[in-house]
Amino acid sequence: MNAPIARVLPPLEDLEDKDFNVFFMEREMRGRFPDPYPLLEKMRRESSVHKVEYNALFSDTPDVELHHLNHYSVFGYDACMRVLDDPETFTSWDAWKYNIAKSFGRTVTVMDGAEHKRFRKVLQKAFLPHVVQRWGVSVVQPVIDRLVNKFIDRGKADLIEEYTHHFPFQIIYSMLLLDPDESPVFHKLAVAQLLSSGGFPQGAEATAKLGVFFKEMLAERRANPGDDLVSHLATIEVDGDYLDEDVLISFLRQLVNAGGDTTYRSMSVLLTCLLKEPELLDRIRKDRKLVPLAVEEALRWDGPISVTYRGCVRDTEIDGVMIPAGAFMNVILGSANRDPTRFENPDKFDIFRERTARPLPFAGGPHICVGQHLARVELGRALEGVLDRLPNVRLDPDMPEPQIVGHTLRSPDHIHVVFDKV
Amino acid sequence: MWRWVCVNCGFTYEEETGDPLSGIAPGTRFEDIPDDWKCPECGATKADFEFMDVG
Numbered sequence: 339m340n341a342p343i344a345r346v347l348p349p350l351e352d353l354e355d356k357d358f359n360v361f362f363m364e365r366e367m368r369g370r371f372p373d374p375y376p377l378l379e380k381m382r383r384e385s386s387v388h389k390v391e392y393n394a395l396f397s398d399t400p401d402v403e404l405h406h407l408n409h410y411s412v413f414g415y416d417a418c419m420r421v422l423d424d425p426e427t428f429t430s431w432d433a434w435k436y437n438i439a440k441s442f443g444r445t446v447t448v449m450d451g452a453e454h455k456r457f458r459k460v461l462q463k464a465f466l467p468h469v470v471q472r473w474g475v476s477v478v479q480p481v482i483d484r485l486v487n488k489f490i491d492r493g494k495a496d497l498i499e500e501y502t503h504h505f506p507f508q509i510i511y512s513m514l515l516l517d518p519d520e521s522p523v524f525h526k527l528a529v530a531q532l533l534s535s536g537g538f539p540q541g542a543e544a545t546a547k548l549g550v551f552f553k554e555m556l557a558e559r560r561a562n563p564g565d566d567l568v569s570h571l572a573t574i575e576v577d578g579d580y581l582d583e584d585v586l587i588s589f590l591r592q593l594v595n596a597g598g599d600t601t602y603r604s605m606s607v608l609l610t611c612l613l614k615e616p617e618l619l620d621r622i623r624k625d626r627k628l629v630p631l632a633v634e635e636a637l638r639w640d641g642p643i644s645v646t647y648r649g650c651v652r653d654t655e656i657d658g659v660m661i662p663a664g665a666f667m668n669v670i671l672g673s674a675n676r677d678p679t680r681f682e683n684p685d686k687f688d689i690f691r692e693r694t695a696r697p698l699p700f701a702g703g704p705h706i707c708v709g710q711h712l713a714r715v716e717l718g719r720a721l722e723g724v725l726d727r728l729p730n731v732r733l734d735p736d737m738p739e740p741q742i743v744g745h746t747l748r749s750p751d752h753i754h755v756v757f758d759k760v
Numbered sequence: 761m762w763r764w765v766c767v768n769c770g771f772t773y774e775e776e777t778g779d780p781l782s783g784i785a786p787g788t789r790f791e792d793i794p795d796d797w798k799c800p801e802c803g804a805t806k807a808d809f810e811f812m813d814v815g
Contacts, residue, residue: 423803460769466770468814696781696800706769706802 347554351547353530353540360530360540367536371396371745374567375685378413378673387659388419392645392668396745402537403437407666410650410659415677415695417656418669421648422703425450428667430705432649441531441545442595443588447705454704456576457585464570470712473513474719482723483506490727490760494734497724498606499754506601506716510594513567514555524759528594545591552587575677593709600642601713604699604748605720608636608749610740611687611734612721618689623725631689633717636695639687641699642713644672644746674698728757764790764809769802772814 353360359434374396381388392410393401412418421428434448446458463469467601482743485504489495507525515679516524528545534541556572560580563569571586612619622628650665661667676684680695707713733739737754764773771780773793776784782800784793790809797806 423761455768462768466765466814468770521791693781702801703803704768711770 347551347558350520350523350527350551353526353543353547358540360526360533361495363533363536363538364529365751366748367399367533368744369397369399370743372741372743374649374672374745375676378670379676379678381411382413382673382677385659386414386657387412387505387661390668392670393746401437401535403440403535404647404666407436408662408664410661410665410670411668411670412656413673415674415680415698418671418674418698420656421667421669422646422698422701423573425648425704427650427652427654428648430454430648432651433647433666435649437532437535438592441534441541442592443545443549444582444584445588445592446585446708447592457581458704458708459572460576460581461571461589464567465708465712467711470625470715473509474573474715477509477512478716478719479723480720481505481512484508486723486727493759494754494756495728497609497755498740498750499752501660501724502605502609502720502753503603504602504606505720507594509716510597514590514594515564515566515568524594525598531591531595531751548591548594549587551595552590553583555590556583556586562749595640596707597705597709598714599747600612601709603747604713605636605644605717605742606622606749606753607640607742608633608717608721609724609753610742611636611639612740613731613753613755615687616732619725619731622689622721626722626725628689629718629721630714633692633714635687635689635716637699637714638675638681638697640742640748641671641675641697642747644748645670646701669701671701728755729760731755731757761814762802762811763814764797764815765812766802766804766808767810768804768808769799771799771801 377395388411390411391405397636412421426466429450431448431450438445439448446461447453449457485501487502495501507528508521511518511521511524527548530544532541555568559569560572563573571581574581612622622632646669648667648669650661650663650667652663653677654661675697678684682691682694700710732755734754734756740750740753742748742750773790775789776786778784778788779800780786782797784797793806795806798804799808
């Protein structure tokens with residue numbers, strides 16, 4: 339990867355209200371529900387489909403973009419797969435038009451059918467496993483070193499505030515060759531985009547400002563292409579034409595939000611699980627072949643997002659429950675990944691578990707997450723960074739243990755650790 | 761190193777491991793997988809796989 343480009347773009351414009359605390363608002367919207375899994379399992383046992391909104395099960399704060407819809411929630415592995423694997427009955431546009439299409443624009447997430455297939459194939463090519471593996475060395479490792487160097491001399495740290503919260507966002511800055519001085523504003527706008535679901539106007543403001551910025555960036559990289567991700571996307575030709583500009587801008591908006599926010603939470607869950615099992619952490623330190631097993635189990639046990647959505651476009655039924663056209667489907671991935679009919683003793687974090695089903699941390703079907711392979715690389719590298727750079731790392735006995743909270747995007751607020759000074 | 765890769769999601773078929781959860785035994789060559797087999801990650805068809813150099 340190149341060094342950050344010379345400043346030829348106009349500066350990224352901050353929110354008008356500079357005192358508006360995006361991270362606090364996002365934290366409040368996420369809620370603090372400690373453990374949704376017992377209720378999810380109870381409901382799964384009763385029926386694989388309930389006429390209920392997922393968010394309303396755990397929060398009194400309505401999602402202003404979705405609350406008014408005709409909600410059905412789907413529980414358990416097989417029923418969730420039934421929805422995800424039938425994109426003609428359960429479409430993406432009819433779910434995401436209410437939020438993602440407004441926050442990010444015309445991304446592949448909101449497309450269906452032939453249009454989705456056309457763009458998805460091109461965009462996925464930039465995120466194939468062997469491509470993102472290369473970034474693991476060129477992009478990810480320098481970010482780890484930069485972050486760890488800031489606290490390595492202290493012998494203690496909050497791995498959320500000082501490591502995981504910044505890690506995936508800084509990787510995205512590097513991939514886009516952004517000026518590091520702009521990263522605080524960039525991080526703020528990336529997260530702010532989804533505040534529209536809480537009714538905050540800063541959501542639309544962030545969407546618009548990132549759109550202006552990315553439009554300039556695409557034009558600049560198209561005129562002066564390098565070997566960075568945006569240059570690659572800006573200069574791809576399909577059937578003799580560049581990819582539609584609005585699709586690329588929307589993709590970049592989504593990349594900076596979803597690629598950063600979900601990965602940081604998964605990273606935090608992974609570290610929490612292992613720090614609570616010091617013997618297992620030590621075993622992984624000595625045998626790095628176990629790192630991918632730990633990553634996969636953390637993704638299953640408490641994945642990056644607990645629910646995804648689809649819109650039902652024709653009358654149908656699942657396990658005897660009639661679902662009308664127009665229903666808004668809450669596909670509860672957290673229930674699928676803890677389904678005891680597919681995973682033995684599913685509530686146990688067990689990196690050595692028998693592979694009895696494919697977990698669905700990134701959903702499934704044609705809309706499975708484009709960035710899943712990059713997320714795995716980042717998670718593995720983040721863990722190895724802790725093991726390599728923080729000798730004898732352990733939870734700080736003088737601070738509260740990390741607690742994973744939330745019902746849609748779950749993570750701890752802090753991971754206080756101590757380690758031996760080098 | 762060349763592998764069959766799903767162009768929709770990036771799932772990479774490894775002959776040594778096969779796809780046991782879909783009934784494809786370890787050691788099965790990609791060419792010998794039934795045509796109605798689907799990508800276990802995203803449900804794409806066998807025709808959606810490309811043979812590519814994965815380094």
